[in-house]
Amino acid sequence: MTKPWSPTDFAAKVIEYYHAHGRKHLPWQNTKDPYKIWLSEIMLQQTQVTTVIPYFERFIQSFPTVTDLAQATDDQVMQHWSGLGYYSRARNLHKAAQIVESEYSGVFPQDPETIETLPGIGRSTAGAIASFAFGLPTAILDGNVKRVLARCYAIEGWPGNGKVLKALWKRAEANTPQQETAAYNQAMMDLGAVVCTRTKPDCTICPLSKHCLAYSNDSIEQYPGKKPKKARPSKSVYWLISIHQDKVLLHKRPPSGIWGGLWTLPEVVQSETTSGDLQTLEPFVHKFSHYDLQVQPLLVTSKADKALVEKNSHTSIMEPAQADWFSLNQLSEIGLPTPVSKLLMKLLEHS
Ligand code: SF4
Structure with missing residues (x-):
């Protein structure tokens, strides 16, 4: 019977994948600027990379620093977001920039727990910013990572459920390496977006297939569990x-x-x-x-x-x-x- 991955072997395989196939040339990569990393993370929520690129570039051109964003008017910010959808993201981004400007003198905070207190930033986004910008060993758990972990370790249930989410976070934290965390986090996002996709994951090229429980049990479609349907009134x-x-x-x-x-x-x-x-x-x-x-x-x-x-x-x-x-x-x-x-x-x- 297939054994699940040990955290160390899991991380080693993921980092190996990053060096061989990871995305390394996106406009928000090759920078340690927390503002750019934060902006990209927010834009990438619910939106594809190819859609985000031109918006990101235009945004950075108009508001190159967090201070520029804080000083912009609501209309200017919304106009730069127009067409990207989910507009509360833009409003929160603007609000958070003003908080960074007023409470942190325009310097983005480093501590993940402090980052998480800013409007529109959840635990996973705070983890991504802390690892990409400051090299901290913080775990991430966005939709893509949830899917990979749920399948690899056959974690049952809908991730919106508190207990399931807790189990996923526990696994995410256990697997996140202390070294090369940024490479690991980037590769986990890439694996979920490109290989372990929602429908038709490409297990034959997946570096995790050898010990992936869902793959070996032929039960991929069971993970992650679906949101329970409400009984029809x-x-x-x-x-x-x-x-x-x-x-x-x-x-x-x-x-x-x-x-x-x-x-x-x-x-x-x-x-x-x-x-x-x-x-x-x-x-x-x-x-x-x-x-x-x-x-x-x-x-x-x-x-x-x-x-x-x-x-x-x-x-x-x-x-x-x-x-x-x-x-x-x-x-x-x-x-x-x-x-x-x-x-x-x-x-x-x-x-
Ligand atoms: S083997 Fe398949 S199901 Fe398992 S993590 Fe890889 S792509 Fe996803």
Whole structure:
């Protein structure tokens, strides 16, 4: 059975990959300027490298230092970000530059925990800045790194879950080497972006394949675990089909909301008790985009008197804009939602 990688062997393989294949000539590489590294890390969140390059270059040309950025107007900053999306990144960047300027005299802080207190900078970005700019042995855990680690060590569960995230951070910290941390972190980002991609990872060229648990167990698609789907909400109602002297009682829905302005059968929540001489018809489910409506139609039989019918109609969970009795042949002339019209037509056919 395949053994997982030991932290030392793992780091050695990743650093070897960096020297052989790592990306080393991007505009924010070959610099120790924390401002440029920070800017690139923020721009690269949710955005591809090729898209980021021209934005990064324009930004640095207009605001070459953190002080220039701090002194820029909101409009100038937003105009340079325009088209890159996720604009809160730009607003936080601007705010953080002003804090660096006012609280740290324009000198970017070195301590990762202090870096993390700046707006828009999380633990992983702080780790990346500290390792790339200051050579500190800080771990990173962006989306790409999460994927590589989850697969290599078969760490189950959705990384958005606190426990799973903790397990990933533990692994990230254990594997991060004390030496050549910047090379290691860069290579982990590259591996996730280029080799261990979300769909169709190229395991045959991956330097980690020999001890990758997901690869050896043929279970790559299980990692990282997916976000659990929320149970689809549903609402259970009775629809009262009250027929009196060949007429059916309908409620007109208020103009806004589900089936706004259409005529529907009086609706009663299923937990409420209904009384009277009621016949249960076949239940069905009507699917709306955001919930399921479980309908139990109840036919108020001819034995029921009009008072009972009207009593039931007033238990409706929705205040109708209007209520009226319609003869069955008038139904084609009024606006009815499809399931109401289907139900009544079926009833007509069998009456
Ligand atoms: S072997 Fe495949 S699944 Fe495992 S880390 Fe490499 S690319 Fe990802």
